[in-house]
Amino acid sequence: MIEVKDLYKNFGELEVLRGISTKIEKGEVVVVIGPSGSGKSTFLRCLNLLERPSRGEIKIDGKSLLDPSTDINKVRQDVGMVFQHFNLFPHKTVVENITLAPMKVKGVSPSEAREKAMELLERVGLADKAESFPSSLSGGQKQRVAIARALAMNPKVMLFDEPTSALDPEMIKEVLDVMKDLASDGMTMVVVTHEMRFAREVGDRVLFMDEGKILEEGTPREIFENPQNPRTREFLSKIL
Amino acid sequence: MKSLDFSIVIPYIHLFFRGALTALEMAVLAVLIGVAIGTFVGLGKMSRILPVKLLCTAYVEIIRGTPLLVQLLIFYFGLPQILGFTIPEFPAAVLALGINSGGYVAEIVRGGILAVDKGQMEAARSLGMTYGQAMRYIILPQAFKKMIPPLGNEFITLLKDSSLATTIGFPELTRAAQIVAGNTYRPFEPYLTAAAFYFVMTVTFSFLMSIVERRLAASD
Numbered sequence: 218m219i220e221v222k223d224l225y226k227n228f229g230e231l232e233v234l235r236g237i238s239t240k241i242e243k244g245e246v247v248v249v250i251g252p253s254g255s256g257k258s259t260f261l262r263c264l265n266l267l268e269r270p271s272r273g274e275i276k277i278d279g280k281s282l283l284d285p286s287t288d289i290n291k292v293r294q295d296v297g298m299v300f301q302h303f304n305l306f307p308h309k310t311v312v313e314n315i316t317l318a319p320m321k322v323k324g325v326s327p328s329e330a331r332e333k334a335m336e337l338l339e340r341v342g343l344a345d346k347a348e349s350f351p352s353s354l355s356g357g358q359k360q361r362v363a364i365a366r367a368l369a370m371n372p373k374v375m376l377f378d379e380p381t382s383a384l385d386p387e388m389i390k391e392v393l394d395v396m397k398d399l400a401s402d403g404m405t406m407v408v409v410t411h412e413m414r415f416a417r418e419v420g421d422r423v424l425f426m427d428e429g430k431i432l433e434e435g436t437p438r439e440i441f442e443n444p445q446n447p448r449t450r451e452f453l454s455k456i457l
Numbered sequence: 458m459k460s461l462d463f464s465i466v467i468p469y470i471h472l473f474f475r476g477a478l479t480a481l482e483m484a485v486l487a488v489l490i491g492v493a494i495g496t497f498v499g500l501g502k503m504s505r506i507l508p509v510k511l512l513c514t515a516y517v518e519i520i521r522g523t524p525l526l527v528q529l530l531i532f533y534f535g536l537p538q539i540l541g542f543t544i545p546e547f548p549a550a551v552l553a554l555g556i557n558s559g560g561y562v563a564e565i566v567r568g569g570i571l572a573v574d575k576g577q578m579e580a581a582r583s584l585g586m587t588y589g590q591a592m593r594y595i596i597l598p599q600a601f602k603k604m605i606p607p608l609g610n611e612f613i614t615l616l617k618d619s620s621l622a623t624t625i626g627f628p629e630l631t632r633a634a635q636i637v638a639g640n641t642y643r644p645f646e647p648y649l650t651a652a653a654f655y656f657v658m659t660v661t662f663s664f665l666m667s668i669v670e671r672r673l674a675a676s677d
Contacts, residue, residue: 265583267579267582267583290582290585290586290587291585293582293583293584293585294584294585296583297583297584298579298580298583300576300579300580302574302576304574304576304577304579304580305580306577306580306581306595307599308598308599308602317584317594318581318584318585318586321586321590321594322584322585322586322590323585363580366584367583367584370584370585
């Protein structure tokens, strides 16, 4: 479903990604771990071209993202993204946050968009907050709305960029539960996170990144119980 | 030392009221023109299309780098030489003020947009919105809120700068004081009166703005 080949990204002199290659299958939950500054967020942000790779190849469903003839807005409709800082639209109510893109981008009718939004809010357990503004929600609630907002576009893939890193500890679970629910529903997911329990329980595959490269990848069991690369071992010994 | 006698102003007071109204009118029209120009120029300055960016940057730099008085003189006295006809005082003054204001509003617009968290643009784009849609539905509504206080200041500046229209002989508030000074041979009282009129208008407006700002802050 997603194919990444030899991906490089520089910010000026700084080489953030140095040759990333991997494949993500439909329905797979891939968890990306690694120390900060390892390039995991940049890698994720390349997958919907929020960052433009310096070179390399990304294909989603066989379609090259970097081909100039590819309509990136079209691609992004299929790739949902959830951010560390939620990035809800503060001037819109919860339900408007969710219905805006389907209406403006896909031309869905207001009533249909609203119906779908209410369904999604039900799913993330926030139907009663539909008419609230984001500023009145807790961090965990904001992130659940952000997930619903991304899902409203019916994406084929969901990208999560440290979705629980900005949350108070007691709110992490409610967000992870929603993500687990999504995973068990068969959503293809790429998750950058420091939540190792989530990686273990939900991940089909774990990528360990450091200094812009994937140093090791495997099932959660392989990575967590028998890491091969000394850098992986060192990283895991520090956080587990 | 002679004492002040403001009673000499009273027979002319209608001139001051009419002048004040004219000044307000000029400031309102000029700020509207300024916002219209400033929105485009401000966005243009952030454009990725180089000629647009350069043109808009040049506009802002030239407007802000030259005195408004000189711009007004060029507009009223200079342009007819090329155009072959004179622009009447009122439209000339309002246009000169508005075009000038556009340069400053452009920076206000740009500042307002830059003050919106960049995650907002990313979130909008990640949902498949085009740059234009993201600007229109997400960024500009939030930027506009941030622009209201500086736009209020811009209005006050314009209200005061409308006095420059005196130099092209347009009968606004300062010109009224000038006329009264000429008729009575007492300049101090009429100019003080004009200053008081400006002051009452700007202070009133500042007060109204502070209420609006408090409302805006509350809705954040």
